[in-house]
Amino acid sequence: MASGLLALLDDVAALVKVSAASLDDVPAQVAKTTGKVSGIVIDDTAVTPKYVVGLDPSRELAIIYQIAKKSLINKLLFISPAALLLGFFAPWAITPILMLGGCFLCYEGYEKVHSMFSTHSDQEEDADNATTITPEELEKERVDGAVRTDLILSSEIVAITYSTVADTPLMNQIIVMLAVGIFITVAVYGFVGLIVKADDMGVHMAKEKFHPAVQKFGRGLVKGMPTFLKVLAYVGTAAMLWVGAEIVIHGIPFLHHLLENFLHSLPEIPALQWFIKVLISALAGIILGFLIDKIVTLVRKMLPSGKKEKA
Template sequence: MSGLLALLDDVAGIAKVAAASVDDVAAQAFKAGSKAAGAVIDDAAVTPKYITGFDASRELPIVGKIALGSVRNKLLILLPLGLILANFAPWAITPLLMIGGSYLCFEGAEKVWHALFPHEHVVHDPKVHENPDPSHLEEQKVSGAIKTDFILSAEIMTIALAAIPESNIWTEAAVLAVVAIGITVAVYGSVALIVKADDLGLAMAARGRLGATRAFGRWLVKAMPVFMRILTTVGTAAMLWVGGNIVIHGLHDLGWHPIYEFIHHMADLAGEAVGEGFAPVASWVVTAFMDGVLGLVWGLVLIPVATWIIGPAIAAVTGKKTEAGAH
């Protein structure tokens, strides 16, 4: 009897440890995922453009295909690579983060530049004209979306990896897996809601039993284009903020401190100016704003580099014209 009680006590102890580990993984995953907010918002803002133009019956299946490709990107490719880096080449994480942060700055700055100086951007794709079959076009769109997702997912997973406290490889793998699945569900669940909101609004406006229901449906149809513009703006701002923050912290970690210390000093001054109660908020706002401004400046510097050097170099290697090289 005493042996059975001892066994049950051991099982209870193991269960407590396991529960604590699950809680720890969940907490670390939430913290790590929140660090990647800019890339996540941009992912949600970018993806709906790949569904535009298709029949309503194909919208959710296309979102599902892209989401499945995103999970494969994160779990089968990026998670193992991240663990290899963390355990065998940790020195490479900061430079890779800075490259990813620079990419976010470039993307955000490019959107700002095109908003200020709009121009037509048409890339001729002979395959689309040779084969106008909708299923072929759908495959191309899904493939393009998954490739874009890979870049954003790489940034998300690298940011998440850098945010995980030092631990064993199994905890790191579990945290990254939770981040990968959680972010994918959040992003593509949001995308599914966004792309079907118009249909929901039309259905409510046409078949709603109450006048308030029909009015809400009409409002929803009118509001979605405005919402998409707001989402795009927020996504751009988040990219510049997160990208700038990554680059600045990377320089600080590599031993170059002036920019980091200047922003930290200005944030402290802002906190002192508003008083103790609002100091954390003021410091955060100043830090985020200055990170974003420097992210925009760095992104604008990178636009000609990407357009005239990196884009043509990639095109020469792959034989395909890149979007950066086509501007």
């Protein structure tokens, strides 16, 4: 009896030791995964500020909070459990789902590039349409749009996180996915909150009670924020195209190997190889987004509602 109890305690101790050793790897796995999803994080950070442009400044942080809260709920309660279930029952489905999300990002990115070159009359028409809804409706529309885009980006983040820890114990998978989801959400939307309120901070720093150098910095911050936000929007669009196309290319072995072989043929300069990879991916994203846009337009015309609008 005593020997049996001792054997059981030895087994429990061994199990605890293995679990502890496994959990020791969690910080390294979180750091590794965060690095892998850095492109998507840049995309998410750069895209989000545009959703509060033109709205009541007093509502900016509240809107960012709404988006962040829904993003965190989606990651922790829906996307992560879905990824774990898919990984267990249908691991083959993860790559196609990732590719569909990549196609959506390319489509969204192409739409943004296309809108940059839209005619003045189109912009006036959009402005007229914007005046027909209340500020509350516009805010809800913006939040819904941000959450919709974030849902795709969050799915990509969770899927990439799962692929990184798929061969580890289940407890490790859960902890790493939760840690990455929380860390990235707090980091992204915390930084976005700083960006959208930077002009207010600049106005405060420009007051006479501060040192002249601080006042000068504050005035420069206020003057520079419109340009910064514009550049950030361009970066967000480029990141959307780059990330989306890279996900699609990675899911097609032939294209992935072709791109990797081409990059290896370049001089051994990591920065150059990274830039060329991003440039090729962004261009591929524009092409893919253009093709998807044409398919979507054709399908809309074929649907009864599309024919009615055309008439």
